[in-house]
Amino acid sequence: MTPYLRRRGHEVGIGTVDRLMGEQGLSGVVRGGKHRTTIAGKGGGHRRAPDLLDRDFTAVEPNRKWVTDFTYVPTWSGFVYVAFVIDCFSRMIVGWQAATIKDTAMVTTALKMALWRRDHAGHTIEEGLIHHSDAG
Template structure:
């Protein structure tokens, strides 16, 4: 603004009129004051973080990066490393392959028609069931859970968990739903629509 012949006083007057109260003396004190200790520390740590680029340490996440900086002589907290890595858009490499539960079918494959026409409401029980499955991370590894939901009550009427995602996993959930409804006095009759997505998996029939 100085290149456009504006003085500090006039700028502060405009800022104050817009609700940001700052006095010319406050601005000059800030401009001549040395940087804060936190600003200096953050600058050193940021340089150390950027210095790990294209190195093995550059693959570290927050936890390992904190340990690396401490070994290098920096007294730093984990929350500080997390904040600075977020500011610099740095993140560690994620090991292991990503788990996908739905894979689009082949372009030329035949797809079953959508009998629900995206209408997931039902006027009575056992008219429309929707099904899907997902994966859950546990201490022993991934577990896949299939479930069947009645569109009328939004209740899960059948489910099954397994360590592999195959046809048996999803058909067992359907069999459980049919068995539970039959034994609860709400037997399934003709006209039930069982709806799932259009994904495909290796091992599914």
């Protein structure tokens, strides 16, 4: 509302407009809507994996615990989704992937990159690595 009033020649402050609109029970237009990155499967037949980390995101050596998540960044032409894999020992991003669609391939590509990069850096992945995501 403030830009609208200013374009019409009124000298108004944003705080004043917010206060007056609030007193009248009005709110301005909010562009866009809430954007969800995780949508549960239909039918309730999907079970999440157990949380093997029990919220302990520390590690005594590299390649023992990795955490994964993905988020989105709004851009002028739409959303860009970014998945990343972090080693809990060093807090280093060991794998990532960006895409304009959120799908399983985006997340698995980030994991494949992490496995490839760690192996080629001389940090061989051994049995016992825990890969954790906020979905279980």
